[in-house]
Amino acid sequence: MEVPKGKKVYFSSDNHLGAPTKELSFPREKKFVAWLDTVKQDAAAIFLLGDLFDFWFEYKTVVPKGFTRTLGKLAEITDSGIPVYYFVGNHDLWMNGYFEEELNIPVFHKPQLFQLNQATFLIGHGDGLGPGDKGYKRMKKVFTNPVSKWLYNWLHPDLGVKLAQYLSVKNKMISGVEDTKFLGEDNEWLVQYCKRKLEQQHYDYFVFGHRHLPLEISLNQQSTYVNLGDWITYFTYGEFNGSTMTLKKFDLPNSK
Template identity: 35%
Template sequence: MIYFVSDIHLGAGTPSESRRTESAFCRWLDMVAADAQTIYLLGDIFDFWFEYRRVVPQGFTRVLGRLSDLSARGVRVVLYTGNHDMWCYDYLTRECGIEIVRGPKVESIQGLTLHLAHGDNMNIKGQPMLRLMNAFFRSRIARQIFSWLLHPDLALKFGKWWSGKSRKSHSGDVITPEKLGFLIDYAREHYQQNGDTDGYIFGHMHYPYSVVEGKFRVLFLSDWSSPVAYYAQMDEANNLELKTYTIDETVS
Protein backbone atom coordinates (compact mmCIF):
# COMPACT_ATOMS: atom_id res chain seq x y z
CA MET A 1 0.00 0.00 0.00
CA ILE A 2 1.00 3.59 -0.64
CA TYR A 3 -0.21 6.16 1.89
CA PHE A 4 -0.50 9.95 1.74
CA VAL A 5 -1.12 12.09 4.81
CA SER A 6 -0.61 15.75 5.70
CA ASP A 7 -1.17 18.57 8.18
CA ILE A 8 -0.72 16.69 11.43
CA HIS A 9 0.64 19.91 13.02
CA LEU A 10 2.45 18.12 15.83
CA GLY A 11 2.94 20.50 18.75
CA ALA A 12 -0.05 22.70 17.95
CA GLY A 13 -2.53 23.80 20.59
CA THR A 14 -2.50 23.08 24.30
CA PRO A 15 -0.32 20.29 25.72
CA SER A 16 -3.36 18.00 25.93
CA GLU A 17 -4.41 18.81 22.36
CA SER A 18 -0.87 18.22 21.14
CA ARG A 19 -0.64 14.88 22.95
CA ARG A 20 -4.03 13.85 21.53
CA THR A 21 -2.83 14.55 17.98
CA GLU A 22 0.49 12.79 18.47
CA SER A 23 -1.23 9.77 20.01
CA ALA A 24 -3.69 9.52 17.13
CA PHE A 25 -0.95 9.80 14.51
CA CYS A 26 1.11 7.15 16.30
CA ARG A 27 -1.87 4.79 16.19
CA TRP A 28 -2.33 5.53 12.49
CA LEU A 29 1.35 4.76 11.81
CA ASP A 30 1.00 1.51 13.74
CA MET A 31 -2.03 0.63 11.62
CA VAL A 32 -0.44 1.28 8.21
CA ALA A 33 2.86 -0.35 9.21
CA ALA A 34 1.35 -3.74 8.42
CA ASP A 35 1.29 -3.19 4.65
CA ALA A 36 2.92 0.16 3.88
CA GLN A 37 5.48 0.28 1.08
CA THR A 38 5.77 4.07 1.00
CA ILE A 39 4.35 6.78 3.24
CA TYR A 40 4.20 10.28 1.80
CA LEU A 41 4.03 13.02 4.43
CA LEU A 42 2.71 15.98 2.44
CA GLY A 43 3.77 18.82 4.67
CA ASP A 44 3.02 20.52 7.99
CA ILE A 45 3.65 17.32 9.90
CA PHE A 46 5.07 19.63 12.56
CA ASP A 47 3.40 22.87 13.58
CA PHE A 48 6.87 24.42 13.70
CA TRP A 49 10.25 22.91 12.97
CA PHE A 50 13.64 24.57 12.86
CA GLU A 51 17.06 22.95 13.01
CA TYR A 52 20.22 24.52 14.30
CA ARG A 53 23.43 22.71 13.51
CA ARG A 54 23.30 20.83 16.81
CA VAL A 55 19.81 21.61 18.13
CA VAL A 56 16.36 20.39 17.09
CA PRO A 57 12.94 20.92 18.74
CA GLN A 58 12.04 18.88 21.79
CA GLY A 59 9.21 16.38 21.66
CA PHE A 60 7.66 14.21 18.95
CA THR A 61 9.78 11.26 20.09
CA ARG A 62 6.92 8.77 19.73
CA VAL A 63 6.33 9.78 16.12
CA LEU A 64 10.01 10.02 15.21
CA GLY A 65 10.66 6.63 16.78
CA ARG A 66 7.92 5.02 14.72
CA LEU A 67 9.08 6.69 11.50
CA SER A 68 12.66 5.56 12.19
CA ASP A 69 11.46 2.01 12.76
CA LEU A 70 9.42 2.02 9.55
CA SER A 71 12.40 3.29 7.57
CA ALA A 72 14.67 0.66 9.14
CA ARG A 73 12.19 -2.03 8.08
CA GLY A 74 12.41 -0.90 4.45
CA VAL A 75 9.35 1.35 4.25
CA ARG A 76 10.09 4.44 2.20
CA VAL A 77 9.12 7.59 4.13
CA VAL A 78 9.06 10.86 2.18
CA LEU A 79 8.42 14.32 3.64
CA TYR A 80 7.27 17.09 1.32
CA THR A 81 7.92 20.21 3.39
CA GLY A 82 5.03 22.58 4.07
CA ASN A 83 4.91 26.18 5.20
CA HIS A 84 5.19 25.13 8.87
CA ASP A 85 8.12 22.71 8.53
CA MET A 86 10.07 24.13 5.60
CA TRP A 87 13.12 24.84 7.79
CA CYS A 88 14.22 21.23 8.21
CA TYR A 89 17.72 20.31 7.08
CA ASP A 90 19.25 16.85 7.31
CA TYR A 91 18.39 15.70 10.85
CA LEU A 92 15.27 13.77 9.83
CA THR A 93 17.22 12.10 7.03
CA ARG A 94 20.24 11.20 9.17
CA GLU A 95 18.35 10.06 12.24
CA CYS A 96 15.07 8.74 10.84
CA GLY A 97 15.84 7.82 7.23
CA ILE A 98 13.22 10.25 5.89
CA GLU A 99 13.64 11.61 2.37
CA ILE A 100 13.06 15.37 2.12
CA VAL A 101 11.39 17.02 -0.89
CA ARG A 102 11.21 20.83 -0.82
CA GLY A 103 8.67 21.59 -3.51
CA PRO A 104 6.02 20.14 -5.82
CA LYS A 105 7.18 17.03 -7.62
CA VAL A 106 5.82 14.56 -10.15
CA GLU A 107 6.52 10.98 -9.10
CA SER A 108 6.00 7.66 -10.83
CA ILE A 109 4.32 5.38 -8.29
CA GLN A 110 3.40 1.83 -9.27
CA GLY A 111 3.15 2.94 -12.89
CA LEU A 112 0.95 5.96 -12.15
CA THR A 113 2.18 9.51 -12.59
CA LEU A 114 1.19 11.55 -9.53
CA HIS A 115 1.82 15.23 -8.87
CA LEU A 116 2.45 15.68 -5.14
CA ALA A 117 2.76 18.90 -3.13
CA HIS A 118 1.86 20.41 0.20
CA GLY A 119 -0.10 23.10 -1.62
CA ASP A 120 1.34 26.35 -0.26
CA ASN A 121 3.21 28.83 -2.45
CA MET A 122 1.39 27.64 -5.57
CA ASN A 123 -0.59 29.65 -8.12
CA ILE A 124 -0.04 32.93 -6.27
CA LYS A 125 1.03 35.06 -9.25
CA GLY A 126 -1.57 37.69 -8.37
CA GLN A 127 -0.38 38.04 -4.77
CA PRO A 128 2.99 39.87 -4.89
CA MET A 129 3.29 40.37 -1.12
CA LEU A 130 2.67 36.70 -0.45
CA ARG A 131 5.18 35.74 -3.13
CA LEU A 132 7.77 38.07 -1.59
CA MET A 133 7.17 36.76 1.93
CA ASN A 134 7.37 33.13 0.79
CA ALA A 135 10.56 33.78 -1.15
CA PHE A 136 12.15 35.43 1.89
CA PHE A 137 11.24 32.72 4.37
CA ARG A 138 12.53 30.04 2.01
CA SER A 139 15.83 31.82 1.43
CA ARG A 140 19.15 30.84 2.96
CA ILE A 141 19.50 34.41 4.24
CA ALA A 142 16.35 34.12 6.37
CA ARG A 143 17.46 30.80 7.83
CA GLN A 144 20.91 32.16 8.65
CA ILE A 145 19.54 35.33 10.24
CA PHE A 146 17.15 33.29 12.34
CA SER A 147 19.85 30.88 13.52
CA TRP A 148 22.54 33.50 14.12
CA LEU A 149 20.48 36.08 15.98
CA LEU A 150 18.21 33.95 18.15
CA HIS A 151 19.09 31.52 20.91
CA PRO A 152 17.31 28.19 20.26
CA ASP A 153 14.97 28.68 23.23
CA LEU A 154 13.86 32.07 21.89
CA ALA A 155 13.71 30.87 18.30
CA LEU A 156 11.48 27.90 19.07
CA LYS A 157 9.30 29.96 21.40
CA PHE A 158 8.90 32.57 18.66
CA GLY A 159 8.17 29.88 16.07
CA LYS A 160 5.45 28.33 18.21
CA TRP A 161 3.94 31.77 18.82
CA TRP A 162 4.06 32.62 15.11
CA SER A 163 2.44 29.34 14.09
CA GLY A 164 -0.26 29.75 16.72
CA LYS A 165 -0.91 33.33 15.64
CA SER A 166 -1.27 32.22 12.03
CA ARG A 167 -3.66 29.44 13.01
CA LYS A 168 -5.81 31.74 15.16
CA SER A 169 -6.01 34.33 12.38
CA HIS A 170 -7.64 31.68 10.17
CA SER A 171 -9.68 29.96 12.89
CA GLY A 172 -12.87 31.66 11.76
CA ASP A 173 -12.36 30.86 8.09
CA VAL A 174 -15.00 28.67 6.51
CA ILE A 175 -13.36 26.45 3.90
CA THR A 176 -15.56 25.56 0.96
CA PRO A 177 -14.81 23.79 -2.33
CA GLU A 178 -14.70 27.22 -3.97
CA LYS A 179 -11.70 28.18 -1.82
CA LEU A 180 -9.78 25.24 -3.24
CA GLY A 181 -10.10 26.76 -6.68
CA PHE A 182 -6.60 28.18 -6.94
CA LEU A 183 -5.06 24.73 -6.48
CA ILE A 184 -7.61 23.04 -8.72
CA ASP A 185 -6.83 25.66 -11.38
CA TYR A 186 -3.11 24.99 -10.92
CA ALA A 187 -3.69 21.26 -11.36
CA ARG A 188 -5.96 21.77 -14.35
CA GLU A 189 -3.40 23.99 -16.11
CA HIS A 190 -0.63 21.49 -15.36
CA TYR A 191 -2.80 18.65 -16.65
CA GLN A 192 -3.53 20.48 -19.89
CA GLN A 193 0.20 20.83 -20.44
CA ASN A 194 1.05 17.32 -19.18
CA GLY A 195 -1.86 15.07 -20.05
CA ASP A 196 -0.13 11.96 -18.80
CA THR A 197 -0.54 12.94 -15.12
CA ASP A 198 -2.87 10.48 -13.40
CA GLY A 199 -3.61 12.48 -10.28
CA TYR A 200 -2.81 15.41 -8.02
CA ILE A 201 -2.64 15.19 -4.22
CA PHE A 202 -2.46 18.26 -1.98
CA GLY A 203 -2.70 19.13 1.69
CA HIS A 204 -2.51 22.65 3.15
CA MET A 205 -6.19 23.55 2.92
CA HIS A 206 -7.34 21.34 5.83
CA TYR A 207 -10.38 20.34 3.79
CA PRO A 208 -10.88 16.83 2.39
CA TYR A 209 -12.18 16.95 -1.16
CA SER A 210 -12.05 15.04 -4.42
CA VAL A 211 -12.35 16.34 -7.97
CA VAL A 212 -12.87 13.90 -10.82
CA GLU A 213 -13.38 15.12 -14.37
CA GLY A 214 -12.80 12.23 -16.75
CA LYS A 215 -9.15 11.29 -16.35
CA PHE A 216 -8.39 14.49 -14.42
CA ARG A 217 -8.32 13.88 -10.67
CA VAL A 218 -7.38 15.96 -7.62
CA LEU A 219 -7.42 14.83 -3.98
CA PHE A 220 -7.20 17.12 -0.96
CA LEU A 221 -6.18 15.71 2.42
CA SER A 222 -7.47 16.99 5.75
CA ASP A 223 -5.71 18.18 8.87
CA TRP A 224 -5.91 16.25 12.16
CA SER A 225 -7.71 18.74 14.41
CA SER A 226 -11.20 17.34 13.80
CA PRO A 227 -12.71 14.09 15.15
CA VAL A 228 -12.07 12.43 11.78
CA ALA A 229 -8.97 12.77 9.58
CA TYR A 230 -8.79 12.05 5.85
CA TYR A 231 -5.76 10.51 4.18
CA ALA A 232 -5.24 8.90 0.76
CA GLN A 233 -4.45 5.28 0.03
CA MET A 234 -3.38 3.53 -3.17
CA ASP A 235 -3.57 -0.26 -3.32
CA GLU A 236 -1.74 -2.73 -5.55
CA ALA A 237 -4.42 -2.36 -8.23
CA ASN A 238 -3.72 1.40 -8.29
CA ASN A 239 -7.07 2.29 -6.77
CA LEU A 240 -6.51 5.74 -5.29
CA GLU A 241 -9.06 7.03 -2.78
CA LEU A 242 -9.60 9.12 0.32
CA LYS A 243 -9.97 7.16 3.55
CA THR A 244 -11.09 8.24 7.01
CA TYR A 245 -9.41 7.71 10.36
CA THR A 246 -11.16 8.33 13.67
CA ILE A 247 -9.19 10.41 16.16
CA ASP A 248 -9.89 9.83 19.85
CA GLU A 249 -8.26 10.49 23.20
CA THR A 250 -6.33 7.21 23.40
CA VAL A 251 -2.76 7.82 24.55
CA SER A 252 0.03 5.73 23.02
Protein backbone atom coordinates in the same frame (compact mmCIF):
# COMPACT_ATOMS: atom_id res chain seq x y z
CA MET B 1 7.57 2.55 -7.93
CA GLU B 2 5.85 -0.81 -8.20
CA VAL B 3 3.09 -1.43 -5.66
CA PRO B 4 2.99 -5.21 -5.08
CA LYS B 5 -0.33 -7.01 -4.95
CA GLY B 6 -1.78 -6.75 -1.45
CA LYS B 7 0.28 -3.65 -0.64
CA LYS B 8 -0.85 -0.02 -0.51
CA VAL B 9 0.65 3.46 -0.58
CA TYR B 10 -0.51 5.87 2.12
CA PHE B 11 -0.63 9.68 2.21
CA SER B 12 -1.05 12.01 5.20
CA SER B 13 -0.72 15.74 5.81
CA ASP B 14 -1.18 18.59 8.27
CA ASN B 15 -0.86 17.20 11.79
CA HIS B 16 0.45 20.48 13.28
CA LEU B 17 1.83 18.70 16.31
CA GLY B 18 2.51 21.13 19.10
CA ALA B 19 -0.49 23.36 18.32
CA PRO B 20 -2.13 25.03 20.06
CA THR B 21 0.02 23.54 22.86
CA LYS B 22 2.00 20.33 23.16
CA GLU B 23 -0.38 19.10 25.86
CA LEU B 24 -3.48 19.63 23.73
CA SER B 25 -1.89 18.11 20.63
CA PHE B 26 -0.67 15.02 22.50
CA PRO B 27 -3.87 12.97 21.93
CA ARG B 28 -3.63 13.74 18.21
CA GLU B 29 -0.03 12.58 18.19
CA LYS B 30 -0.99 9.27 19.82
CA LYS B 31 -3.76 8.80 17.26
CA PHE B 32 -1.35 9.49 14.40
CA VAL B 33 1.16 6.98 15.81
CA ALA B 34 -1.69 4.44 16.03
CA TRP B 35 -2.40 5.11 12.34
CA LEU B 36 1.26 4.54 11.48
CA ASP B 37 1.13 1.26 13.40
CA THR B 38 -1.93 0.25 11.39
CA VAL B 39 -0.75 1.15 7.90
CA LYS B 40 2.75 -0.28 8.31
CA GLN B 41 1.18 -3.74 8.13
CA ASP B 42 0.61 -3.47 4.36
CA ALA B 43 2.40 -0.25 3.34
CA ALA B 44 4.55 -0.25 0.24
CA ALA B 45 5.39 3.40 1.02
CA ILE B 46 4.18 6.32 3.12
CA PHE B 47 4.07 9.93 1.93
CA LEU B 48 3.89 12.72 4.51
CA LEU B 49 2.88 15.96 2.84
CA GLY B 50 4.06 18.55 5.31
CA ASP B 51 3.12 20.47 8.46
CA LEU B 52 3.69 17.40 10.57
CA PHE B 53 4.78 19.94 13.19
CA ASP B 54 3.29 23.36 13.80
CA PHE B 55 6.87 24.62 13.85
CA TRP B 56 10.18 23.03 12.98
CA PHE B 57 13.59 24.68 12.69
CA GLU B 58 16.88 22.81 12.61
CA TYR B 59 19.74 24.55 14.32
CA LYS B 60 23.18 23.07 13.69
CA THR B 61 23.02 20.81 16.76
CA VAL B 62 19.45 21.36 18.02
CA VAL B 63 15.94 20.41 16.87
CA PRO B 64 12.68 21.31 18.65
CA LYS B 65 11.97 19.34 21.80
CA GLY B 66 9.23 16.73 21.84
CA PHE B 67 7.40 14.49 19.32
CA THR B 68 9.41 11.47 20.49
CA ARG B 69 6.66 8.96 19.73
CA THR B 70 6.21 10.20 16.17
CA LEU B 71 9.89 10.37 15.35
CA GLY B 72 10.57 6.98 16.95
CA LYS B 73 7.73 5.35 15.01
CA LEU B 74 8.97 6.82 11.73
CA ALA B 75 12.47 5.48 12.49
CA GLU B 76 11.00 2.05 13.22
CA ILE B 77 9.12 2.07 9.93
CA THR B 78 12.07 3.08 7.78
CA ASP B 79 14.32 0.62 9.64
CA SER B 80 11.88 -2.12 8.65
CA GLY B 81 12.44 -1.30 4.98
CA ILE B 82 9.26 0.70 4.26
CA PRO B 83 10.17 3.95 2.46
CA VAL B 84 8.81 7.21 3.83
CA TYR B 85 8.89 10.45 1.84
CA TYR B 86 8.48 13.91 3.34
CA PHE B 87 7.37 17.15 1.67
CA VAL B 88 7.98 20.30 3.68
CA GLY B 89 4.98 22.48 4.45
CA ASN B 90 4.72 26.15 5.30
CA HIS B 91 5.15 25.36 9.02
CA ASP B 92 8.26 23.20 8.60
CA LEU B 93 10.11 24.91 5.77
CA TRP B 94 13.36 24.89 7.71
CA MET B 95 14.37 21.24 7.45
CA ASN B 96 18.06 20.80 6.86
CA GLY B 97 19.22 17.19 7.04
CA TYR B 98 17.79 15.80 10.28
CA PHE B 99 15.13 13.61 8.67
CA GLU B 100 17.58 12.32 6.07
CA GLU B 101 20.39 11.61 8.51
CA GLU B 102 18.46 10.33 11.54
CA LEU B 103 15.34 8.78 9.99
CA ASN B 104 16.47 7.89 6.45
CA ILE B 105 13.55 9.91 5.04
CA PRO B 106 14.08 11.90 1.81
CA VAL B 107 12.82 15.47 2.09
CA PHE B 108 11.38 17.45 -0.83
CA HIS B 109 10.87 21.20 -0.95
CA LYS B 110 8.85 21.29 -4.17
CA PRO B 111 6.13 19.12 -5.75
CA GLN B 112 7.48 15.92 -7.25
CA LEU B 113 6.32 13.52 -9.94
CA PHE B 114 5.96 9.87 -8.92
CA GLN B 115 4.74 6.92 -10.93
CA LEU B 116 3.00 4.28 -8.83
CA ASN B 117 2.34 1.26 -11.02
CA GLN B 118 0.74 2.80 -14.12
CA ALA B 119 -0.60 5.92 -12.38
CA THR B 120 1.23 9.26 -12.44
CA PHE B 121 1.09 11.43 -9.30
CA LEU B 122 2.12 15.03 -8.72
CA ILE B 123 2.66 15.28 -4.96
CA GLY B 124 3.43 18.24 -2.70
CA HIS B 125 2.28 20.24 0.30
CA GLY B 126 0.44 22.86 -1.75
CA ASP B 127 1.30 26.21 -0.20
CA GLY B 128 2.00 29.09 -2.56
CA LEU B 129 0.82 27.24 -5.68
CA GLY B 130 -1.63 28.59 -8.22
CA PRO B 131 -2.84 32.17 -8.68
CA GLY B 132 -3.38 34.61 -5.83
CA ASP B 133 -2.02 34.57 -2.27
CA LYS B 134 0.66 37.04 -3.29
CA GLY B 135 1.31 38.26 0.24
CA TYR B 136 2.15 34.78 1.46
CA LYS B 137 4.29 34.08 -1.62
CA ARG B 138 6.39 37.15 -0.88
CA MET B 139 6.65 36.13 2.77
CA LYS B 140 7.74 32.62 1.80
CA LYS B 141 10.59 34.00 -0.29
CA VAL B 142 11.82 35.86 2.79
CA PHE B 143 11.57 32.76 4.99
CA THR B 144 13.41 30.53 2.54
CA ASN B 145 16.16 33.05 1.79
CA PRO B 146 19.54 31.68 3.02
CA VAL B 147 20.38 35.01 4.65
CA SER B 148 17.11 35.01 6.58
CA LYS B 149 17.71 31.47 7.81
CA TRP B 150 21.30 32.33 8.77
CA LEU B 151 20.15 35.34 10.80
CA TYR B 152 17.37 33.38 12.51
CA ASN B 153 19.88 30.69 13.41
CA TRP B 154 21.60 33.18 15.72
CA LEU B 155 18.53 33.43 17.94
CA HIS B 156 18.76 31.23 21.00
CA PRO B 157 16.49 28.18 20.42
CA ASP B 158 14.34 29.04 23.45
CA LEU B 159 13.59 32.44 21.92
CA GLY B 160 13.49 31.32 18.29
CA VAL B 161 11.04 28.47 18.87
CA LYS B 162 8.78 30.52 21.16
CA LEU B 163 8.64 33.41 18.67
CA ALA B 164 7.89 31.12 15.73
CA GLN B 165 5.16 29.25 17.63
CA TYR B 166 3.48 32.53 18.51
CA LEU B 167 3.56 33.79 14.92
CA SER B 168 2.42 30.43 13.58
CA VAL B 169 -0.83 30.71 15.51
CA LYS B 170 -1.41 34.47 15.47
CA ASN B 171 -0.41 35.62 11.99
CA LYS B 172 -2.54 34.28 9.15
CA MET B 173 -0.25 35.58 6.43
CA ILE B 174 2.85 34.00 7.97
CA SER B 175 1.12 30.69 8.59
CA GLY B 176 -0.26 30.60 5.06
CA VAL B 177 -3.56 29.19 6.35
CA GLU B 178 -6.43 29.67 3.95
CA ASP B 179 -10.19 29.65 4.55
CA THR B 180 -11.04 26.03 5.36
CA LYS B 181 -14.45 26.28 3.70
CA PHE B 182 -14.70 25.01 0.15
CA LEU B 183 -14.50 28.10 -2.07
CA GLY B 184 -15.69 26.57 -5.33
CA GLU B 185 -13.42 25.26 -8.06
CA ASP B 186 -12.88 28.70 -9.62
CA ASN B 187 -11.62 30.07 -6.30
CA GLU B 188 -9.58 27.09 -5.14
CA TRP B 189 -6.00 28.01 -6.03
CA LEU B 190 -4.78 24.43 -5.98
CA VAL B 191 -7.54 23.35 -8.36
CA GLN B 192 -6.51 26.12 -10.74
CA TYR B 193 -2.87 25.09 -10.36
CA CYS B 194 -3.73 21.49 -11.27
CA LYS B 195 -5.75 22.53 -14.32
CA ARG B 196 -2.84 24.62 -15.58
CA LYS B 197 -0.42 21.72 -15.08
CA LEU B 198 -2.72 19.49 -17.12
CA GLU B 199 -2.29 21.87 -20.05
CA GLN B 200 1.40 20.86 -20.10
CA GLN B 201 1.32 17.19 -19.08
CA HIS B 202 -1.08 14.45 -18.03
CA TYR B 203 -1.28 13.37 -14.39
CA ASP B 204 -3.69 10.81 -13.01
CA TYR B 205 -3.64 12.27 -9.51
CA PHE B 206 -2.66 15.54 -7.89
CA VAL B 207 -2.20 14.95 -4.16
CA PHE B 208 -1.74 17.91 -1.82
CA GLY B 209 -2.32 19.03 1.75
CA HIS B 210 -2.32 22.55 3.18
CA ARG B 211 -6.05 23.25 2.77
CA HIS B 212 -7.10 21.27 5.88
CA LEU B 213 -10.11 20.17 3.86
CA PRO B 214 -10.65 16.66 2.46
CA LEU B 215 -11.41 17.04 -1.24
CA GLU B 216 -11.70 14.75 -4.25
CA ILE B 217 -12.36 16.74 -7.43
CA SER B 218 -12.45 15.33 -10.96
CA LEU B 219 -10.49 17.66 -13.22
CA ASN B 220 -11.37 15.68 -16.34
CA GLN B 221 -12.25 12.08 -17.16
CA GLN B 222 -8.73 10.88 -16.32
CA SER B 223 -7.34 13.26 -13.67
CA THR B 224 -8.31 13.84 -10.05
CA TYR B 225 -7.27 16.41 -7.47
CA VAL B 226 -7.09 15.02 -3.93
CA ASN B 227 -6.60 17.12 -0.83
CA LEU B 228 -5.80 15.05 2.24
CA GLY B 229 -7.56 17.14 4.88
CA ASP B 230 -5.84 17.20 8.27
CA TRP B 231 -5.27 15.48 11.63
CA ILE B 232 -6.89 18.24 13.65
CA THR B 233 -10.54 18.08 12.57
CA TYR B 234 -10.92 15.32 9.98
CA PHE B 235 -8.22 12.67 10.62
CA THR B 236 -8.29 11.78 6.93
CA TYR B 237 -5.63 10.16 4.76
CA GLY B 238 -5.14 8.89 1.23
CA GLU B 239 -4.84 5.26 0.23
CA PHE B 240 -3.66 4.00 -3.17
CA ASN B 241 -4.25 0.28 -3.64
CA GLY B 242 -2.20 -0.05 -6.80
CA SER B 243 -4.89 1.17 -9.16
CA THR B 244 -7.23 3.58 -7.34
CA MET B 245 -6.72 6.47 -4.93
CA THR B 246 -9.33 7.06 -2.20
CA LEU B 247 -9.72 9.26 0.87
CA LYS B 248 -10.40 7.55 4.18
CA LYS B 249 -10.94 8.56 7.80
CA PHE B 250 -8.99 6.98 10.63
CA ASP B 251 -10.74 6.00 13.83
CA LEU B 252 -9.09 4.23 16.73
CA PRO B 253 -10.33 0.61 17.03
CA ASN B 254 -12.17 1.29 20.31
CA SER B 255 -13.54 4.70 19.37
CA LYS B 256 -17.25 5.21 18.80
